[in-house]
Amino acid sequence: MTLDPGRSLLLVIDVQTRLMPAIQGGEAAVRNARRLTDAAGLMGIPTLFTEQNPQGLGPTVDDLPVPAGRRVHKQFFDACREDGFLDRIPQDAHVIVAGCEAHVCVLQTVLGLLAASRKTWVVCDAVGSRHPDSKDAALGRMDRHGAEIVTTEMVVFEWLQTAEHPHFRQVVALIK
Numbered sequence: 078m079t080l081d082p083g084r085s086l087l088l089v090i091d092v093q094t095r096l097m098p099a100i101q102g103g104e105a106a107v108r109n110a111r112r113l114t115d116a117a118g119l120m121g122i123p124t125l126f127t128e129q130n131p132q133g134l135g136p137t138v139d140d141l142p143v144p145a146g147r148r149v150h151k152q153f154f155d156a157c158r159e160d161g162f163l164d165r166i167p168q169d170a171h172v173i174v175a176g177c178e179a180h181v182c183v184l185q186t187v188l189g190l191l192a193a194s195r196k197t198w199v200v201c202d203a204v205g206s207r208h209p210d211s212k213d214a215a216l217g218r219m220d221r222h223g224a225e226i227v228t229t230e231m232v233v234f235e236w237l238q239t240a241e242h243p244h245f246r247q248v249v250a251l252i253k
Contacts, residue, residue, distance in 0.1 A: 080171050080198065080235040087117045087124040088166075090156065090176030090183050094135035100177055100205040101212070107140050109203035109229040110175040112251045114141060116233050119244045125149065125165060127156045129182055154182045157189030171196050173232055174224075175203035180215035187219045198225040200232060 089110055097103045117124050126143045128136060128150050137143050151159045166172060172195050176183050183204050190197045199219050206212040220226050230252055237248055 082120055082122060082236040084169055085122045085171045087113055087122055087173045089126045090186055091127055091129045092138055092141055092176050093128055094138055096134050096177055097138055099207050101209055103205050106203050106205040107138060111140055112229050113175055115251050116248045119247055120236055127151050155185035155189040157193060163193055166195055173198045175200045177205045179204040179206045180211035184215045187224050188222060191223050198227050200229055201226050202228050
C-alpha cells in the first residue's frame with residue numbers, strides 16, 4: 078500500500094536540542110526530518126511534534142520550526158500513553174514517523190500506534206539513536222510488528238503521486 082497524502086500525518090518525535098548532539102548521524106536525521114516537514118507544509122499534510130521532558134532535553138531543534146498548536150509535551154516514552162494524544166491522530170491516518178531515539182521513544186510510540194490500529198510508516202533515514210546497533214534493532218522490531226520502513230524520498234514521491242503535482246518542482250528541490 079502506498080501512502081495516501083489525503084490521510085497522511087507526519088509525526089516528528091523528540092528531535093530536541095540537548096539530545097541531538099549525542100545521536101549518531103543526527104545531522105542527517107534532522108536534515109531529512111526538515112525535508113519531510115517542508116514537503117508536508119507545501120502539500121498541506123499536517124504535522125505533529127513531540128518533546129520528551131522538555132525541561133531536561135530542551136525544545137525541538139531550531140532547524141525544525143514547530144507550527145502553533147502542533148507540539149505535545151510528554152513524559153511517557155510511548156506518546157500514545159499521554160492523555161489525548163491518540164485523539165489527535167485520526168483512526169484512518171497514515172502516520173509517517175521521524176525522530177529520536179529509534180530504540181526508545183520512536184519504537185514505543187510506533188508500537189503504541191500499531192496497537193491502536195494506526196497504519197504507520199517509519200522513515201529510516203530520519204530516525205536516529207546514540208548507537209547504530211540500537212537503531213538497527215529498533216527498525217527490525219518495528220518492521221516485524223507491522224510498520225512500513227521507508228526513506229525520505231519514498232515518502233515524498235508517494236505524497237506527490239505524479240510529476241504533474243502543482244508543487245512537484247518545489248518538493249523535488251527539497252530532496253536534491
